[in-house]
Amino acid sequence: MAKTKPAYSRTFTRRAVRGALVLLLLLSATACARSEDVPQSSLEPAGEFARAPDVLWNVTLAIAAVVFVLVQGVLVFALIRFRHKEGRKAAQFHGNTKVEVALTVVPALILAGLAIPTVGTIFDLQGDPATDVMRVEVIAHQFWWEFNYPEQGVTTANELHIPVDQEVVLELQGAATDAVDGNAEVIHSFWIPRLGGAQDMIPGHTNFLRISADEPGRFMGQCKEFCGLSHANMRVVAYSHTQEDFDAWVEEQNAPAAENASGDAGAGQELFTETFDVRSTVVEEGADAYQCASCHAVQPGVEVPLRTGPNLTHFASRSTFAGATFENNAENLAAWLRDPHGVRPGSKMPALDLSEDEINDLVAYLQSLE
Amino acid sequence: MATAAAQGGLFRRPTATTGWWSWVTTVDHKKIGILYCATALAFFVIGGIEALAIRTQLAVPNGTTLTAETYNQFFTMHGLTMIFLVVMPLGVGIMNYLAPLMIGARDVAFPRINAFSYWVFLLGGLFLYSSFFLGGAPDGGWFGYAPLSTQLPGNGMTFYALGLQILGVASLLGAVNFIVTILNMRAPGMTLMRMPVFIWMTLVTAFLLLFAMPVIAVALFELMFDRVYNANFFNPATGGDPVLWQHLFWLFGHPEVYIMILPAMGIISDVLPTFSRKPIFGYAAIVFAGIAIGFMGWGVWAHHMFAVGLGPVANSAFALSTMFIAVPTGVKIFNWLGTMWKGDLHFNTPMLFAIGFVSMFIIGGLSGVTHAIVPSDAQQTDTYYIVAHFHYVLFGGAIFGLFSGLYYWWPKVFGKLLSEGLGKVHFWLMFIGFNLAFGPMHILGLEGMPRRTYTYPDGMGWNLWNLVATVGAFIIAVSIAVFLVNAVRTKRKGREAGADPWDGRTLEWSTPSPAPAYNFAEVPIVKARDDFWHRKYVVKPDEQVTPVVAGGAVAAHEDEHDPGHGIHLPAPSFLPVLAAPGLPIMAYGVIYSWPLIVVGGLLLLLALFGWVLEPSEVEH
Numbered sequence: 001m002a003k004t005k006p007a008y009s010r011t012f013t014r015r016a017v018r019g020a021l022v023l024l025l026l027l028s029a030t031a032c033a034r035s036e037d038v039p040q041s042s043l044e045p046a047g048e049f050a051r052a053p054d055v056l057w058n059v060t061l062a063i064a065a066v067v068f069v070l071v072q073g074v075l076v077f078a079l080i081r082f083r084h085k086e087g088r089k090a091a092q093f094h095g096n097t098k099v100e101v102a103l104t105v106v107p108a109l110i111l112a113g114l115a116i117p118t119v120g121t122i123f124d125l126q127g128d129p130a131t132d133v134m135r136v137e138v139i140a141h142q143f144w145w146e147f148n149y150p151e152q153g154v155t156t157a158n159e160l161h162i163p164v165d166q167e168v169v170l171e172l173q174g175a176a177t178d179a180v181d182g183n184a185e186v187i188h189s190f191w192i193p194r195l196g197g198a199q200d201m202i203p204g205h206t207n208f209l210r211i212s213a214d215e216p217g218r219f220m221g222q223c224k225e226f227c228g229l230s231h232a233n234m235r236v237v238a239y240s241h242t243q244e245d246f247d248a249w250v251e252e253q254n255a256p257a258a259e260n261a262s263g264d265a266g267a268g269q270e271l272f273t274e275t276f277d278v279r280s281t282v283v284e285e286g287a288d289a290y291q292c293a294s295c296h297a298v299q300p301g302v303e304v305p306l307r308t309g310p311n312l313t314h315f316a317s318r319s320t321f322a323g324a325t326f327e328n329n330a331e332n333l334a335a336w337l338r339d340p341h342g343v344r345p346g347s348k349m350p351a352l353d354l355s356e357d358e359i360n361d362l363v364a365y366l367q368s369l370e
Numbered sequence: 371m372a373t374a375a376a377q378g379g380l381f382r383r384p385t386a387t388t389g390w391w392s393w394v395t396t397v398d399h400k401k402i403g404i405l406y407c408a409t410a411l412a413f414f415v416i417g418g419i420e421a422l423a424i425r426t427q428l429a430v431p432n433g434t435t436l437t438a439e440t441y442n443q444f445f446t447m448h449g450l451t452m453i454f455l456v457v458m459p460l461g462v463g464i465m466n467y468l469a470p471l472m473i474g475a476r477d478v479a480f481p482r483i484n485a486f487s488y489w490v491f492l493l494g495g496l497f498l499y500s501s502f503f504l505g506g507a508p509d510g511g512w513f514g515y516a517p518l519s520t521q522l523p524g525n526g527m528t529f530y531a532l533g534l535q536i537l538g539v540a541s542l543l544g545a546v547n548f549i550v551t552i553l554n555m556r557a558p559g560m561t562l563m564r565m566p567v568f569i570w571m572t573l574v575t576a577f578l579l580l581f582a583m584p585v586i587a588v589a590l591f592e593l594m595f596d597r598v599y600n601a602n603f604f605n606p607a608t609g610g611d612p613v614l615w616q617h618l619f620w621l622f623g624h625p626e627v628y629i630m631i632l633p634a635m636g637i638i639s640d641v642l643p644t645f646s647r648k649p650i651f652g653y654a655a656i657v658f659a660g661i662a663i664g665f666m667g668w669g670v671w672a673h674h675m676f677a678v679g680l681g682p683v684a685n686s687a688f689a690l691s692t693m694f695i696a697v698p699t700g701v702k703i704f705n706w707l708g709t710m711w712k713g714d715l716h717f718n719t720p721m722l723f724a725i726g727f728v729s730m731f732i733i734g735g736l737s738g739v740t741h742a743i744v745p746s747d748a749q750q751t752d753t754y755y756i757v758a759h760f761h762y763v764l765f766g767g768a769i770f771g772l773f774s775g776l777y778y779w780w781p782k783v784f785g786k787l788l789s790e791g792l793g794k795v796h797f798w799l800m801f802i803g804f805n806l807a808f809g810p811m812h813i814l815g816l817e818g819m820p821r822r823t824y825t826y827p828d829g830m831g832w833n834l835w836n837l838v839a840t841v842g843a844f845i846i847a848v849s850i851a852v853f854l855v856n857a858v859r860t861k862r863k864g865r866e867a868g869a870d871p872w873d874g875r876t877l878e879w880s881t882p883s884p885a886p887a888y889n890f891a892e893v894p895i896v897k898a899r900d901d902f903w904h905r906k907y908v909v910k911p912d913e914q915v916t917p918v919v920a921g922g923a924v925a926a927h928e929d930e931h932d933p934g935h936g937i938h939l940p941a942p943s944f945l946p947v948l949a950a951p952g953l954p955i956m957a958y959g960v961i962y963s964w965p966l967i968v969v970g971g972l973l974l975l976l977a978l979f980g981w982v983l984e985p986s987e988v989e990h
Contacts, residue, residue, distance in 0.1 A: 039818075040817065040818030041816065041831070042818055053748060053749050056743050057746040060743050064736040068732065072729060072732060075729060079710070082710060084714050088714045090647035091648065091712040093649075093712075095654075096651075099708070108697050111694060115690055118742070122682045176606040177607045197746075197747075200677045200678050202612055224751070225515070226518070226821075227518060229439060230438065232823035346438065
């Protein structure tokens, strides 16, 4: 058939091949250029529970890549080889049973091959945890995370601390109602990609997620199930420490909060329990005046029973605040206190009627809570 | 309005065959098909504008184009629009115009119900969009997960629950209509296994709609009761369960994916043979694969819920079913390749879009298989990787396939060929723009960017690919503009198509273009699959194809002197367009004031009463 290919078809083929090569080079160049700075990438596992999915992913990707090249290759070949030219006659066949059976069976076999390690890994990851695990209770709120360490007695928010080389079982408690407004709590999903896959937190259900880290480090994550206006701002940071550093952190968290007798911070401490008018709130019902202390505890290991916000006992020891959205510094804190809903839509923290001086004092107080 | 002859109904019977009244009162499946497609294309532009706003917001970190509030409304409405107001009705529009023509029928089984379906669809879409002017559009995502959807403030999600309910009525009625039409109204000799693949896929789609729509209807009623009447289906504090919504939604939602893709698969299964000058490869296999997908599509819904915590047994079961639905899907891809193999490929615009479908669907299909790998899906679920995947299936697949159909059948519908030059510009811009917009989203998702987020901070490594995706989205927008220019230009300057411009294989090409009101002067008698092609050509034992008559096309022009005189057609009617507003009026009543429920209900009831009394045909 292909005895007398016209010259233009060869140049066309050559051009097509050259074009594809250039494209591939460009793609691989960009692929290499970016490996540095992807703090939330699922492709950079940092512990065994993130590595197991990654291994499966790599196997699947390799198989898919081969299938992709073969099938697209056949397509492109057919498009070039069988394109219309003068005198071409289309062969009039209706099928080919052998080919059809083969092309049904082969993909089924490949999929069966993929199914085996998949099911194995599913049971591994969701199977019984090891006996010497550390437990952390996680409660998700709109839009922040509460972490309770039952064995260590620590209560903190948005920043999770774990020891390295230690299997940690997160007990993901789906609260039935929102502590602030009494509505049903919504679904969130806990996800720190470099430490493990995501697990939903469903009101009325408790799920478990196993994570671990090989090395000390800082890992980014965020809520993965759409949960309202600030879903994008519901982030989480995990720190992994050596056992000694972790123990030191626990001790620090269990120490009583700093006392401030004087200065701006002292004034801030007094303001913390003063009642302010509410300028705006996303919560429709409820009081029209609040104290900071009506939601925020400044005492280790304590939750405020009714209207719950993050425990602030050692607030200054955290690198971020407000669902790990903002870096913890004076400027960001002031902006947050001035207009919480402006910087973080839908936040349940009410905007209080604070003067600039009061904001200053409160910031100083918060920064003293090391 | 033309003079109407009194015909024993409640109203004088409309008789206009041209002018806008003829469109309002039509029961002709071809006019209704055009209305469906035109409406869907208008919504396509609106949904596209929402997409551009979303991409503009995400082009750079900490974008300030949209507020979180508007962003949530836009991404919700973008999804609802593209699914319920674009892909589904475009498929339905093409089915409407083509299905009777392809099976040799003069209309659908229930012409007035067909008109009613269209008006309900249009008003359902407008009802949904009216929310933008009534305090805010739905903002809980197209998937409307409870309990967020039950307690989002404002009326947005109530509009969602009621709007989808109305659109569901249109879909259900359409499904019944197509099932009855295809099963009962085929021309003599058009056995099931001689039907064009597009008709087969229409039939499977109609059955999927018939069974899927009631499921979402139940879920939407429960959502409505939770929101409006303080019921507690999904509130755990009072004994409800949020996971119930997810099961109901995805039990509808996954068949819905096949409802969107199967018509497009049918279209390209007719386009590829025509432009390869070959019969379809493995007709039976491609038909049975479609049916198999229709059945298996019901057994994979929980792969949308792998992170819910259903347990390792359920997750494994749904992983397996999800993997194995790839087998019939693969069969289809191989059959399309087999159809082109050793063919004589003509790269007209419909063919380019069909090839684009095959190529993009390979990617979407492969990324679909990766979702079955539960442990890695726990990383990819709810990230941009998923957004990339389903756009490769529903845009690279469904939309490319539907455009293939629009370019292919445009000459049949309007009698004029769309410009090939502009068509090719449209294709290449869309192909490039599409891959730039959605290709990088795979990488973004794997690098940890969750979906449904109105903003992202700097320093996550997501800036480059987001910018590229935005550029791609705008290239797609330009390609759609080229298509619209092409459509308008063709009306004035387009080349006359004739009955059979593509050397078609199926019955619709045997009748003049545009198809006359009565479709066929004489009901065709079908002797083979691809009957019209066999009337034109003889295949000799040595596989040589020779035309039966010099010049090819037969039977196409011979009835032009006889404009269907004496053929009884269903008469136009006011009642479908009168009955349809009853539904949105009732829905407004649920939101604003209960007496409106009564008003809407009475209007619907009275119109249906008149409908029963009105004969379907006008006696001569």
